Amino acid sequence: MKEFLIAPSILSADFARLGEEVDNVLAAGADIVHFDVMDNHYVPNLTIGPMVCAALRKHGVSAPIDVHLMVKPVDSMIASFIDAGASYITFHPEASEHIDRSLQMIRDGGCKAGLVLNPATRLDCLEHVMDKLDMVLLMSVNPGFGGQKFIPHTLNKLRQARQLIDASGLDIRLEIDGGVSVANIREIAEAGADTFVAGSAIFGADDYAATIAAMRSELAAVR
Numbered sequence: 739m740k741e742f743l744i745a746p747s748i749l750s751a752d753f754a755r756l757g758e759e760v761d762n763v764l765a766a767g768a769d770i771v772h773f774d775v776m777d778n779h780y781v782p783n784l785t786i787g788p789m790v791c792a793a794l795r796k797h798g799v800s801a802p803i804d805v806h807l808m809v810k811p812v813d814s815m816i817a818s819f820i821d822a823g824a825s826y827i828t829f830h831p832e833a834s835e836h837i838d839r840s841l842q843m844i845r846d847g848g849c850k851a852g853l854v855l856n857p858a859t860r861l862d863c864l865e866h867v868m869d870k871l872d873m874v875l876l877m878s879v880n881p882g883f884g885g886q887k888f889i890p891h892t893l894n895k896l897r898q899a900r901q902l903i904d905a906s907g908l909d910i911r912l913e914i915d916g917g918v919s920v921a922n923i924r925e926i927a928e929a930g931a932d933t934f935v936a937g938s939a940i941f942g943a944d945d946y947a948a949t950i951a952a953m954r955s956e957l958a959a960v961r
């Protein structure tokens with residue numbers, strides 16, 4: 739099993755003070771920055787784009803930036819986020835006409851590539867592209883908004899995805915996104931996740947460091 743990584747979603751940060759919020763959450767012990775990109779087309783919400791990613795790099799953020807693209811089509815945004823300093827770029831298979839080509843584009847740009855599966859999207863779509871993946875991201879809510887409730891059947895899907903990844907022998911992270919909190923992170927890790935996106939649970943707390951420390955202590959108890 740890989741090292742556990744905690745990835746605060748800046749969707750729940752105070753956008754008016756974004757640089758400071760990212761500095762604070764990294765100082766509080768976060769490992770990577772989860773960056774949600776929404777286009778009001780693939781999902782019914784509109785957020786931030788490559789200029790904001792580049793601005794965070796210019797501000798001095800050196801931690802990995804995990805760009806979750808909820809845009810359709812994706813290829814032009816992949817190119818822009820490679821230039822903007824993304825570390826991971828993940829997209830939804832429904833948003834690309836040529837999944838294999840989009841994944842290759844991300845790797846050719848020097849970033850780590852991943853696919854994001856919605857709660858109702860089958861794991862089958864991973865089958866023919868496993869060797870092009872650095873990350874599989876399972877959504878445990880329908881994409882578009884922070885602060886939603888974790889969908890419990892995602893735990894079974896996580897177990898199945900963990901088996902697929904382990905059987906492949908490839909170096910692929912298994913990330914979970916949506917409704918993750920101190921209360922459920924241990925159960926989610928026991929189902930197979932190694933990378934945990936948490937937006938409202940971290941940015942909605944008064945003390946980011948205490949919340950991240952509480953998550954780590956739950957993860958330390960994983961069987």
Ligand SMILES: O=C(CO)[C@@H](O)[C@H](O)COP(=O)(O)O
Pocket residue numbers: 747749750772774806879880881882883884885886915916917918935936937938939
């Ligand atoms: O991609 C998304 C939502 O579409 C997420 O990254 C959310 O931002 C997670 O927020 P919480 O459920 O942790 O509040």
Ligand SMILES: [Fe+2]
Pocket residue numbers: 747772773774806915935
């Ligand atoms: Fe996300």
